[in-house]
Amino acid sequence: STYDLILRNADIATAGDRYTADIGVRDGRICAIAQGLDASAAREIDARGRLVTPGGVDGHCHFDQPTSDGSRFADDFLSGTRSAACGGTTTVLPFAAQQKGRSVQEAVDDYHRRAEGKAVIDYAFHLIVADATRDVTQRELPALIEKGYTSFKIYMTYDDLKLDDRQIIEVLATARRHGAMTMIHAENSDCIAWLTEQLLDAGLTAPRYHSSSRPMAVEREATHRAIALAELVDTPILIVHVSGREAVEQIHWARGRGLPIHAETCPQYLFLSAEDLGIDPDDPMHGARCICSPPPRDKANQQFIWNGLSSGLFTIVSSDHAPFNMNGSDGKRVAGDDASFDRIPNGIPGVETRLPLLMSEGVLKGRIDIHRFVELTATNPARLYGLYPRKGTIAVGSDADFVVWDVFPQGQEKLLSNDMLHHDADYTPYEGMRLRAWPGLTVSRGRVVWQDGVFQAEPGSGQFLPCLRPRAPNDGNPLDKWL
Numbered sequence: 001s002t003y004d005l006i007l008r009n010a011d012i013a014t015a016g017d018r019y020t021a022d023i024g025v026r027d028g029r030i031c032a033i034a035q036g037l038d039a040s041a042a043r044e045i046d047a048r049g050r051l052v053t054p055g056g057v058d059g060h061c062h063f064d065q066p067t068s069d070g071s072r073f074a075d076d077f078l079s080g081t082r083s084a085a086c087g088g089t090t091t092v093l094p095f096a097a098q099q100k101g102r103s104v105q106e107a108v109d110d111y112h113r114r115a116e117g118k119a120v121i122d123y124a125f126h127l128i129v130a131d132a133t134r135d136v137t138q139r140e141l142p143a144l145i146e147k148g149y150t151s152f153k154i155y156m157t158y159d160d161l162k163l164d165d166r167q168i169i170e171v172l173a174t175a176r177r178h179g180a181m182t183m184i185h186a187e188n189s190d191c192i193a194w195l196t197e198q199l200l201d202a203g204l205t206a207p208r209y210h211s212s213s214r215p216m217a218v219e220r221e222a223t224h225r226a227i228a229l230a231e232l233v234d235t236p237i238l239i240v241h242v243s244g245r246e247a248v249e250q251i252h253w254a255r256g257r258g259l260p261i262h263a264e265t266c267p268q269y270l271f272l273s274a275e276d277l278g279i280d281p282d283d284p285m286h287g288a289r290c291i292c293s294p295p296p297r298d299k300a301n302q303q304f305i306w307n308g309l310s311s312g313l314f315t316i317v318s319s320d321h322a323p324f325n326m327n328g329s330d331g332k333r334v335a336g337d338d339a340s341f342d343r344i345p346n347g348i349p350g351v352e353t354r355l356p357l358l359m360s361e362g363v364l365k366g367r368i369d370i371h372r373f374v375e376l377t378a379t380n381p382a383r384l385y386g387l388y389p390r391k392g393t394i395a396v397g398s399d400a401d402f403v404v405w406d407v408f409p410q411g412q413e414k415l416l417s418n419d420m421l422h423h424d425a426d427y428t429p430y431e432g433m434r435l436r437a438w439p440g441l442t443v444s445r446g447r448v449v450w451q452d453g454v455f456q457a458e459p460g461s462g463q464f465l466p467c468l469r470p471r472a473p474n475d476g477n478p479l480d481k482w483l
């Protein structure tokens with residue numbers, strides 16, 4: 001037969017189009033899109049009446065990342081990518097994290113070993129630059145960009161990761177010169193340290209005080225500073241995990257000045273709030289399940305994030321999947337059952353629930369349209385990180401990565417519970433939410449990896465994706481605009 005797989009009568013939605021057609025797949029790629037495709041295939045699936053979107057591209061997730069506090073990420077590349085696939089994601093961009101005093105290349109080699117033989121969907125790596133020495137910015141990063149590692153994440157907080165402003169500038173200058181993208185974790189480290197000390201001195205140590213130690217001013221100031229540094233160097237950046245109004249306002253202000261500032265948000269800022277870190281009389285650690293940074297804010301801030309999604313302010317929605325178990329001694333409780341908030345690992349799971357939550361609460365409730373959904377969750381992350389059009393769309397020549405959706409009528413929603421998820425984390429912060437949609441079928445490079453509740457993919461069948469440069473290198477003098 002001519003094709004390996006034909007998906008018939010698909011109601012295809014991309015960032016720009018919506019139409020019904022058959023999709024012909026051969027050797028992992030989309031070879032034909034036509035109405036009434038006159039061909040046969042080894043396997044045919046009828047998608048009549050069902051919505052089909054590009055496989056999700058999760059531009060921000062953490063798998064199997066070494067930690068410095070004795071805790072352990074609940075997901076490695078097998079369980080993490082399995083969970084992604086079952087939630088409709090076909091490409092992930094986790095991080096290869098440099099350690100201070102070590103080379104970036106060492107981190108890259110280490111993460112390839114962690115992913116190989118495990119990943120079930122395709123993956124690329126962002127580089128966490130934790131030690132921006134001259135050798136790193138002048139030699140290592142340019143060489144790594146050449147090899148397909150074209151995006152960096154840098155931190156303005158966390159003692160073992162943070163860069164000072166000068167180091168941030170050096171990384172941004174490298175990104176500009178070589179056409180890479182820089183993601184910035186924007187929180188003011190000294191403010192957090194001082195607030196934390198005040199809280200602990202006052203005996204305010206419960207999980208909920210994590211929020212008090214990182215109020216919006218902390219994120220707003222760092223966001224503004226990151227924008228200013230990017231403006232000085234004259235290069236685009238992405239502000240990751242934007243949590244609420246005040247950071248949104250900074251980005252809005254920057255956009256108004258014509259600055260190329262991209263922004264990411266995550267489901268936790270749409271569906272969780274500071275109250276979720278509150279005290280459960282039966283389990284003081286309960287709130288730890290929703291500890292992440294920046295912390296979830298309140299309902300009014302959730303609305304600001306929704307507005308930013310529909311208005312075009314945000315470029316992408318990622319999961320920031322950073323799973324730690326609630327039970328056991330190597331997760332959220334690594335420092336004990338009554339550890340102060342500052343000793344609880346930061347991060348929450350969400351690689352599988354990202355698309356269903358946004359489809360259900362966003363598209364099906366009319367907050368964003370289907371094209372915007374595709375753009376935020378697949379097309380834009382692929383573009384931003386040099387994977388488009390291989391990833392992030394449904395088009396002839398693109399990889400055959402797509403999702404066929406099950407949509408449930410009102411009153412017959414799917415009750416979300418951790419039992420149905422495929423990560424190795426022992427909880428989901430979204431337990432009990434009612435979902436109007438879930439991927440019924442996920443196809444990754446032509447392989448059916450998830451169908452009717454069954455996961456089926458060989459560990460190691462995912463491929464490493466070298467990324468293209470997201471834009472042209474710029475050898476010009478960044479000072480020109482200031483002279």
Ligand code: URP
Nearest residue numbers: 185292293320322346347
């Ligand atoms: O709390 C979070 N988000 N942990 C994951 C690491 C990060 O900063 O993205």
Ligand code: ZN
Nearest residue numbers: 185240241293
């Ligand atoms: Zn971060």
Ligand code: ZN
Nearest residue numbers: 060062320322
């Ligand atoms: Zn993260």
Ligand code: ZN
Nearest residue numbers: 369370371372
């Ligand atoms: Zn539309």
